[in-house]
Amino acid sequence: MIENIRLAFQGIWGHKLRSVLTMLGIIIGIAAIITIVSTIKGTNEQIKENLIGAGNNVVTVQLNQGGYPYDMTWNGIPQGVRLITEDTRRELEQIDGVEQVSLYHARNYADSVYYLNTQFNGEVFGIDENYLEVYGLQVKSGRGFTEADYTDFRKVALVDGNTVTNLFGGDSPVGKCVEIKGDVFTVVGVVALSEEFAPTIHSINDYWLYADRSSGAIYLPDAVWPTAYRFDEPQNVAIKVANTDVMASAGQEAAERLTEKQIISPDSSDFDYRSQDMLEQAQQLQSMSESTNMQLIWIAGISLLVGGIGVMNIMLVSVTERTGEIGLKKAIGAKKKRILLQFLTEAAVLTSLGGIIGVVSGIGLAQLISAMMQIPVAIDVTAILISVVFSTLIGVVFGLLPATQAANLNPIEALRRD
Amino acid sequence: MAILKLTDICKDYQQGREPVRVLKNINLTVERGEYLAIMGPSGSGKTTLMNLIGCLDVPTSGTYELDGKNLKDLSDDALAEIRNKHIGFVFQSFHLMPKLDARDNVALPLLYGDVPLKERRERAEEALKAVGLEDRMDFLPNQLSGGQCQRIAIARAMVGKPDILLADEPTGALDTKSGNQIMEIFRKLSDEGMTIIMITHEPAIAACADKIYHILDGELRTEDTGKEAAHEED
Numbered sequence: 326m327i328e329n330i331r332l333a334f335q336g337i338w339g340h341k342l343r344s345v346l347t348m349l350g351i352i353i354g355i356a357a358i359i360t361i362v363s364t365i366k367g368t369n370e371q372i373k374e375n376l377i378g379a380g381n382n383v384v385t386v387q388l389n390q391g392g393y394p395y396d397m398t399w400n401g402i403p404q405g406v407r408l409i410t411e412d413t414r415r416e417l418e419q420i421d422g423v424e425q426v427s428l429y430h431a432r433n434y435a436d437s438v439y440y441l442n443t444q445f446n447g448e449v450f451g452i453d454e455n456y457l458e459v460y461g462l463q464v465k466s467g468r469g470f471t472e473a474d475y476t477d478f479r480k481v482a483l484v485d486g487n488t489v490t491n492l493f494g495g496d497s498p499v500g501k502c503v504e505i506k507g508d509v510f511t512v513v514g515v516v517a518l519s520e521e522f523a524p525t526i527h528s529i530n531d532y533w534l535y536a537d538r539s540s541g542a543i544y545l546p547d548a549v550w551p552t553a554y555r556f557d558e559p560q561n562v563a564i565k566v567a568n569t570d571v572m573a574s575a576g577q578e579a580a581e582r583l584t585e586k587q588i589i590s591p592d593s594s595d596f597d598y599r600s601q602d603m604l605e606q607a608q609q610l611q612s613m614s615e616s617t618n619m620q621l622i623w624i625a626g627i628s629l630l631v632g633g634i635g636v637m638n639i640m641l642v643s644v645t646e647r648t649g650e651i652g653l654k655k656a657i658g659a660k661k662k663r664i665l666l667q668f669l670t671e672a673a674v675l676t677s678l679g680g681i682i683g684v685v686s687g688i689g690l691a692q693l694i695s696a697m698m699q700i701p702v703a704i705d706v707t708a709i710l711i712s713v714v715f716s717t718l719i720g721v722v723f724g725l726l727p728a729t730q731a732a733n734l735n736p737i738e739a740l741r742r743d
Numbered sequence: 744m745a746i747l748k749l750t751d752i753c754k755d756y757q758q759g760r761e762p763v764r765v766l767k768n769i770n771l772t773v774e775r776g777e778y779l780a781i782m783g784p785s786g787s788g789k790t791t792l793m794n795l796i797g798c799l800d801v802p803t804s805g806t807y808e809l810d811g812k813n814l815k816d817l818s819d820d821a822l823a824e825i826r827n828k829h830i831g832f833v834f835q836s837f838h839l840m841p842k843l844d845a846r847d848n849v850a851l852p853l854l855y856g857d858v859p860l861k862e863r864r865e866r867a868e869e870a871l872k873a874v875g876l877e878d879r880m881d882f883l884p885n886q887l888s889g890g891q892c893q894r895i896a897i898a899r900a901m902v903g904k905p906d907i908l909l910a911d912e913p914t915g916a917l918d919t920k921s922g923n924q925i926m927e928i929f930r931k932l933s934d935e936g937m938t939i940i941m942i943t944h945e946p947a948i949a950a951c952a953d954k955i956y957h958i959l960d961g962e963l964r965t966e967d968t969g970k971e972a973a974h975e976e977d
């Protein structure tokens with residue numbers, strides 16, 4: 326067997342160009358599969374890690390109009406929608422699986438926010454005392470909001486890391502002042518997502534999901550929200566649940582209760598509350614990437630099939646070319662099985678080599694794509710093993726016909742030919 | 744006991760629609776250690792006969808006993824094993840593996856006889872020594888002359904210590920000097936007790952054997968000694 330493998334390598338080395346051309350189909354097929362699988366796996370792992378793993382069990386329930394989130398930046402105070410009271414908030418906390426509920430105001434596209442002459446174009450939130458905990462935000466420098474900030478209507482603000490970079494040029498913002506709609510707020514602290522939940526932006530999908538945080542966020546105590554913005558803005562709700570399993574149901578129930586309670590005539594109004602949990606988004610994204618990639622895998626499979634036929638073709642040529650060799654081997658006592666094995670080994674070594682080259686180029690390609698298009702990749706060891714085994718199998722399957730032909734050659738005929 | 748006994752062997756080939764009888768009722772007994780030559784014109788059936796003796800082919804009718812064993816109805820693999828253990832072939836056109844060096848070429852039959860690597864090498868080197876090529880062990884066939892290649896082929900044929908050495912025109916592709924070298928080796932092997940059957944159409948070569956047979960149109964005729972063949976040359 327080792328002898329056979331050695332001979333096979335000799336044969337491949339002896340016909341370098343031909344061997345490479347023969348392997349090309351296999352190389353391309355395997356490389357494509359490895360690339361695709363790596364990117365699927367990378368994307369999925371990242372979606373999971375960013376969205377549903379690591380303790381980010383937050384469902385937001387937002388006011389919707391006609392099925393779309395109602396944005397207070399462009400629109401006035403919604404008619405016929407009540408503010409959410411502290412009692413209602415407590416009630417929501419009683420829903421099964423809910424751990425904590427926060428109420429907050431939001432401006433997704435802040436305008437008229439400046440530090441010195443730099444304009445800020447991130448998001449501004451007016452948050453209650455639960456908000457930081459619900460979202461897993463921690464104070465990294467300075468201080469958080471105190472009770473007095475709320476009761477005394479202090480014009481204070483927290484900022485996140487992106488804001489530090491984008492607005493303060495990386496300098497410590499603590500003690501500095503930002504101007505929001507003509508009012509001056511003093512930055513008292515910097516917050517960041519706690520260790521357990523730290524999303525990273527690698528792809529356009531992440532950007533989309535985290536767009537609200539990408540250019541930074543400024544947080545104000547909700548008590549002073551009306552100084553910068555308006556009174557009577559209905560709040561959004563962020564619900565932290567115990568685990569991802571109850572996310573959807575808890576969010577749904579909260580949304581139903583809020584619609585019932587907050588909308589003055591829920592049946593005739595086009596306002597309602599809807600929940601949006603990231604699990605759902607993650608699953609959508611995953612299935613989207615998986616279905617497109619399944620098609621690519623089919624194409625790669627066809628390439629492997631074509632590669633296999635190419636190998637069969639070359640092996641048939643090789644058998645014809647080496648009739649003399651086969652005849653002699655049979656004449657000096659090689660049994661059919663030996664010849665069969667020799668040619669099968671040769672085909673299998675050829676395709677395995679193609680498979681290995683394919684795996685290596687696939688990994689390279691995946692890294693390249695990852696670097697260029699900012700898609701995360703994760704190398705899947707099982708995929709690599711399956712690929713190599715599968716390419717070996719292709720060699721065996723498509724080598725079978727030529728090898729049988731070789732094994733059944735009549736030695737007299739074979740010797741006579743030269 | 745005779746090492747080889749052919750009784751009423753016939754061989755037909757399908758040529759077009761008609762079967763053509765290439766060998767007609769061949770009777771041949773070869774004793775162990777005999778050295779014989781078979782002569783005959785082109786197309787007379789020499790190679791066909793040798794293929795039968797070498798178990799590369801099976802007769803249409805008649806019986807073939809090798810070392811007292813009837814070879815009728817043996818499977819391809821059983822015949823392969825007989826070729827490996829009992830028969831050594833030397834061909835006109837050497838048939839060496841171009842990518843194997845002299846030593847590995849000679850060791851090849853031992854590979855198919857499942858001899859361990861180390862022993863294969865040792866025995867191959869021994870056989871190469873016997874044909875006077877101990878200083879060419881690492882050479883590839885294309886680095887050697889025709890005569891040297893044929894000596895490698897002889898070393899390969901005898902490395903498995905076969906009962907019979909079969910040679911089909913072993914000097915056909917060689918000049919007289921190399922041919923004579925081959926004949927010296929055959930003579931030495933014969934003196935050591937090897938059974939040799941050699942096919943040739945050169946009377947000078949046939950004269951080296953102890954016994955000459957003539958084959959004509961598929962029929963075998965005996966001739967007692969090589970002396971007569973030598974007369975023909977005069």
Ligand SMILES: Nc1ncnc2c1ncn2[C@@H]1O[C@H](COP(=O)(O)OP(=O)(O)OP(=O)(O)O)[C@@H](O)[C@H]1O
Pocket residue numbers: 756757758765783784785786787788789790791792
């Ligand atoms: N496979 C075959 N099919 C049909 N006819 C064959 C086959 N093999 C040999 N023959 C015929 O059998 C006859 C004897 O052939 P063979 O090769 O034995 O001759 P030979 O004596 O060895 O001749 P040469 O000296 O030219 O080698 C020839 O007429 C040849 O055409």
Ligand SMILES: [Mg+2]
Pocket residue numbers: 789790791911
């Ligand atoms: Mg012949």
